[in-house]
Amino acid sequence: MQLQDILYSQGFGTRRVCAGLVQQGHVSVAGEVATDASLDLPVQGFQFRVDGVDWPYQEKAYLMLHKPAGTECSRKPGTYPSIYTLLPAPLRQRPQKGATQGVQAVGRLDQDTTGLLLLTDDGQFIHRMSSPKHHVPKVYEARVRHAIEPRQIERLLAGVVLDDDPKPVRAAACEALGEHLLQLTLTEGKYHQVKRMIAAVSNRVEGLHRARIGGLVLPADLAPGQWRWLSAADLAGLKAVQPESA
Ligand code: URA
Numbered sequence: 001m002q003l004q005d006i007l008y009s010q011g012f013g014t015r016r017v018c019a020g021l022v023q024q025g026h027v028s029v030a031g032e033v034a035t036d037a038s039l040d041l042p043v044q045g046f047q048f049r050v051d052g053v054d055w056p057y058q059e060k061a062y063l064m065l066h067k068p069a070g071t072e073c074s075r076k077p078g079t080y081p082s083i084y085t086l087l088p089a090p091l092r093q094r095p096q097k098g099a100t101q102g103v104q105a106v107g108r109l110d111q112d113t114t115g116l117l118l119l120t121d122d123g124q125f126i127h128r129m130s131s132p133k134h135h136v137p138k139v140y141e142a143r144v145r146h147a148i149e150p151r152q153i154e155r156l157l158a159g160v161v162l163d164d165d166p167k168p169v170r171a172a173a174c175e176a177l178g179e180h181l182l183q184l185t186l187t188e189g190k191y192h193q194v195k196r197m198i199a200a201v202s203n204r205v206e207g208l209h210r211a212r213i214g215g216l217v218l219p220a221d222l223a224p225g226q227w228r229w230l231s232a233a234d235l236a237g238l239k240a241v242q243p244e245s246a
Contacts, residue, residue, distance in 0.1 A: 003027070003048075004037040006057060011090030011102065012050065026051050053088075060122040061094060061103050062235055063087075064216070067117045068224035073108035080111045086225050087119070094121050106130060107189050115140075115210035116218040118230070118238075129213075129238065135187035136214050136238075137172055140194050142184060143207035148176045152201040156184065160200035165190075169197060183211075214238045 001009070007018035007027065021027050022037035028049040029041070046057040065083060067073070072080045083105065084092055092102040106118040106129045120126060129136055153176065159168030173185040186193060195205045211218055215237040222228055230238075 001041060001043050002037065003029070003034060003039045003041060006041065006043060006046065006048070007050075008095065010055060010057065011092070011094035011100070013093070021050065055090070056229070058229070060120060060125070061091060062118070062120045062122065062125065062230040063091070063103065063227050064218070064222070064230060064234075065117045065119060065227040066218060066222045066224050067109055067114055067210075069112050069114050072111050073105045073117070083117065087227060091119075096121060109210060110192065110195075110208070113208040113210065114224060115208075116213055116216065117210070118213060118216075119227075125238075130189065132188050137185050137187050137212075138189070138210060139173075139212035140184045140186065141177065141209045141211055142182045142194055142198060142205045144180050144182055144198060145204040145206050146202075147179045148182055148203070152198075152203060153182075155201045156197060160197050162190065162193075162196045162200065169193065171197065 003022055004015050004018040007013075007021060008015045012018050012021060019037040022034050025033050025035075027034045029039075034048075043057045043059070048055055048057070065086060067083055070080050071083045071086070072078065073083050075082055075084055084102070087103070093100045094102050101121060103119040103121045104126065106120060106126050109115070109117055118129065128134055153174050156171045156174045159170035161168050169188065169190065171184045172187050173183075175183050177183050182198070184194060184197075190196075194208055198205050216230075216234050219228070
């Protein structure tokens with residue numbers, strides 16, 4: 001693929017802008033400043049540098065973000081800054097079918113929820129991870145107002161009815177990590193589900209954090225607001241989640 005097309009595919013702007021980046025000496029390949037935007041290069045494993053920042057060529061982008069509190073998972077946020085402002089411009093501009101679409105969050109977290117959020121421009125991956133058929137487990141840690149009672153845990157495991165659906169929803173796993181700290185595993189993603197389930201057992205969420213999705217744990221060294229590419233091993237683990245028979 002020509003260097004200018006590689007840059008275009010990775011979100012660096014129109015082909016003309018990308019050719020300009022090369023001509024103006026912003027792009028390096030294998031440690032050398034590139035001069036020819038039409039240079040043909042193999043994309044597999046290709047790395048390049050733009051203005052001192054290293055980029056791997058990614059046919060599809062998969063990343064994790066440590067979502068900080070006070071951010072909205074929307075491109076057009078109402079009150080708080082968008083999580084997308086935490087990503088570099090090329091990730092927000094990656095083209096899809098000729099339009100600049102960028103990566104999208106795989107599901108949403110509330111503005112005050114922190115923790116692991118996946119983003120990608122692979123629509124099939126978003127579908128697979130979000131589809132209720134696949135039951136991808138998501139592990140949350142909820143700080144609650146009132147001391148946790150064993151009966152509350154029993155009810156969360158047995159299933160509670162939320163106001164908009166007569167079918168009970170249950171936690172796949174639930175345990176107290178402290179007097180006011182509950183760990184809860186859900187395999188579906190209804191609106192405000194953790195908060196509503198905990199309210200249904202007469203307690204109240206005062207802080208919510210997502211620690212894990214499938215086998216992927218939020219790395220301890222990924223600070224709030226930071227993002228990282230998913231490794232091939234991270235991705236293989238997530239993609240290996242199989243549909244369960246209901
Ligand atoms: N459940 C909630 O109530 N909020 C979230 O952000 C995620 C799950």
